[in-house]
Amino acid sequence: MGDRRTRALVSSAAFAVRLAWLADRRALVHVLVVQVLSAAGMTAALVVTQKVFGSVLAEGPAAAGRSPALVPGVIGVLVAGALFGALRLSGTARMAVLTVKVDRLVAGMVLEAAVAAELRRFEEPDFHDRLQRAVFASRRQPAQAVVLLVTAFQAALTVLAVGGAFAVMAWWLLPLVLLSAVPAVKAAGRQRGAYHDLHHDLSENRRLREYLERLLTGRDEAREIRALDLGHVLTGRWQDQYAREVESTERLLRSHARRRMAAQAVGGALTCLAVGVLWWLADSHLLPLSVAGAAVAGVWLLSVRINTFAGMLSGIGENLLRLTDLRAFTAPDEGAIPPPLMPRQKTVDEVPFGEFRAEKLCFTYPGTDTPAVRDVSLDLRPGQVVALVGVNGSGKTTLARLLAGLYPPDSGCLLLDGEPVTDLGAHRERTAVVFQDFTRYKLPAVDNIAFGRPRTAADPARVREAARQAGALEFLAELPDALDTPLGKEFTGGADLSGGQWQRLALARAFYRDAPLVILDEPTAALDAHAEDRLFTQLRRLFAGRTVVLISHRLRSVRNADRIYVLRGGQVVEQGDHVSLLRTGGHYADLFRTQADAYQTAGTT
Numbered sequence: 001m002g003d004r005r006t007r008a009l010v011s012s013a014a015f016a017v018r019l020a021w022l023a024d025r026r027a028l029v030h031v032l033v034v035q036v037l038s039a040a041g042m043t044a045a046l047v048v049t050q051k052v053f054g055s056v057l058a059e060g061p062a063a064a065g066r067s068p069a070l071v072p073g074v075i076g077v078l079v080a081g082a083l084f085g086a087l088r089l090s091g092t093a094r095m096a097v098l099t100v101k102v103d104r105l106v107a108g109m110v111l112e113a114a115v116a117a118e119l120r121r122f123e124e125p126d127f128h129d130r131l132q133r134a135v136f137a138s139r140r141q142p143a144q145a146v147v148l149l150v151t152a153f154q155a156a157l158t159v160l161a162v163g164g165a166f167a168v169m170a171w172w173l174l175p176l177v178l179l180s181a182v183p184a185v186k187a188a189g190r191q192r193g194a195y196h197d198l199h200h201d202l203s204e205n206r207r208l209r210e211y212l213e214r215l216l217t218g219r220d221e222a223r224e225i226r227a228l229d230l231g232h233v234l235t236g237r238w239q240d241q242y243a244r245e246v247e248s249t250e251r252l253l254r255s256h257a258r259r260r261m262a263a264q265a266v267g268g269a270l271t272c273l274a275v276g277v278l279w280w281l282a283d284s285h286l287l288p289l290s291v292a293g294a295a296v297a298g299v300w301l302l303s304v305r306i307n308t309f310a311g312m313l314s315g316i317g318e319n320l321l322r323l324t325d326l327r328a329f330t331a332p333d334e335g336a337i338p339p340p341l342m343p344r345q346k347t348v349d350e351v352p353f354g355e356f357r358a359e360k361l362c363f364t365y366p367g368t369d370t371p372a373v374r375d376v377s378l379d380l381r382p383g384q385v386v387a388l389v390g391v392n393g394s395g396k397t398t399l400a401r402l403l404a405g406l407y408p409p410d411s412g413c414l415l416l417d418g419e420p421v422t423d424l425g426a427h428r429e430r431t432a433v434v435f436q437d438f439t440r441y442k443l444p445a446v447d448n449i450a451f452g453r454p455r456t457a458a459d460p461a462r463v464r465e466a467a468r469q470a471g472a473l474e475f476l477a478e479l480p481d482a483l484d485t486p487l488g489k490e491f492t493g494g495a496d497l498s499g500g501q502w503q504r505l506a507l508a509r510a511f512y513r514d515a516p517l518v519i520l521d522e523p524t525a526a527l528d529a530h531a532e533d534r535l536f537t538q539l540r541r542l543f544a545g546r547t548v549v550l551i552s553h554r555l556r557s558v559r560n561a562d563r564i565y566v567l568r569g570g571q572v573v574e575q576g577d578h579v580s581l582l583r584t585g586g587h588y589a590d591l592f593r594t595q596a597d598a599y600q601t602a603g604t605t
């Protein structure tokens with residue numbers, strides 16, 4: 001365990017240095033050179049101090065002011081002090097820039113890794129724990145690790161420099177001074193990793209707390225929270241979550257403080273002993289007073305540096321261990337999406353898409369035991385409209401996600417013209433999906449549509465055409481800045497849309513994507529009756545030449561589909577066209593009649 005941790009620390013330290021190198025190698029070299037020069041300056045200052053002491057003592061205090069030997073020494077120390085002060089300032093400024101650049105580099109790495117992760121991973125709590133820890137580790141931690149490592153480097157150089165000066169003056173003092181730091185180093189070693197373990201233990205707790213924070217501060221949630229008067233309940237839960245974190249952290253900090261205080265007391269006693277020995281040696285004329293004086297200054301410098309270093313050790317340890325979270329998350333893994341093969345998204349006419357078949361698809365969500373989709377097979381021919389129907393939870397959305405290549409099936413496969421679809425990334429390229437819970441991008445309307453083909457520059461004429469096809473052009477044209485209006489009231493000049501208008505925008509995105517396979521999951525849930533009717537009656541014309549998979553609870557809307565698959569408990573229990581399914585008198589007929597009766601009853605009462 002200890003060895004594993006030590007190895008993790010060493011490789012994380014190398015990782016931090018590599019990050020700094022990648023972020024700004026010139027700044028890193030500058031900062032390190034400053035540290036080396038400062039350490040060299042400190043050695044020189046110590047030696048000069050000893051010489052000055054020597055001449056003062058040789059000529060007597062009375063002659064001190066007149067001694068010509070003193071003048072160059074004192075001037076030299078003063079000039080060197082000013083030079084090193086300026087050098088340190090430049091090093092500090094460069095360090096600040098370096099930390100900002102490291103932060104940016106690492107935040108980008110985390111975002112890239114999150115974007116590359118397979119959708120399935122987002123179903124796993126462990127993934128969210130790792131993501132959260134990586135996000136946490138990316139905020140100032142790598143930059144702080146670089147600062148700590150540079151400070152540690154400086155402390156090590158000081159130890160070497162002062163040690164070197166001691167070698168000239170009184171080398172035998174060095175072990176005593178080093179001994180004084182042992183308790184602090186040991187305490188830091190014992191504490192090392194404790195924060196990191198706590199951080200791991202609290203991951204889920206913190207994730208829930210942050211979710212509650214988003215609920216309590218989000219614009220979209222603000223309405224319902226006020227309508228239900230939920231604020232105080234959620235704040236209470238937030239308080240409970242936070243209290244748990246604070247209690248655990250407090251417990252750890254208390255034990256940490258006790259250990260460090262004890263270590264400091266022992267270290268201080270050993271430093272006093274070293275000074276006492278020097279005093280005794282000087283008093284007994286076993287050591288020249290000049291050497292003893294410089295050695296006292298050296299002992300003080302050295303013990304301060306070593307103790308700072310030891311104190312930093314637990315900080316460095318914790319910090320570097322957090323970088324292991326970051327490395328683990330950003331390292332490419334088997335879940336990463338391979339880089340896109342096509343440099344430019346092709347249009348529907350350029351992408352070959354023939355007969356599409358799903359064969360015996362099975363899928364179980366991570367963390368559950370019951371399959372959401374079981375042994376589902378279906379055929380989709382070019383130009384066909386195929387509908388998936390069934391009660392809530394029957395597996396329609398999950399099946400749609402499998403058909404879109406968003407999840408790899410646990411077993412079974414997708415076939416295109418008889419060939420298994422092995423590259424799900426390429427399959428997604430030829431698929432347009434309008435999700436039931438589509439995303440509302442609080443960005444300009446034009447982006448909301450052009451995101452349908454994110455790897456090609458937005459084509460304004462096609463954006464307008466897609467908006468027109470989705471019935472969105474009219475209301476978008478009336479926005480303050482037309483299609484350039486940001487769709488979020490949080491942004492200056494921003495506007496908001498109604499639920500149905502947002503849904504039309506999601507449809508426009510699908511039109512703009514211009515893919516040969518179109519999957520529409522409840523695409524009209526928020527549309528008014530006219531708009532819904534218009535979409536369904538014109539579906540074939542609007543998506544001419546494409547294969548359409550349509551999910552809808554409104555069975556009236558799917559009756560014109562070429563084929564209807566009826567799902568129940570994740571399985572296809574019936575299939576056929578509307579007329580044949582009604583004739584069979586099964587589950588579909590039952591659902592259809594229930595809806596028709598409801599309309600009739602409502603119409604007659």
Ligand SMILES: Nc1ncnc2c1ncn2[C@@H]1O[C@H](COP(=O)(O)OP(=O)(O)OP(=O)(O)O)[C@@H](O)[C@H]1O
Binds near residue numbers: 368
């Ligand atoms: N992310 C998930 N993790 C675990 N189980 C899930 C997840 N999403 C859906 N399920 C489960 O999978 C089953 C099928 O859900 P699915 O969303 O595919 O049904 P659906 O037919 O689309 O339902 P609806 O008509 O309500 O949209 C349900 O039992 C549901 O509880």
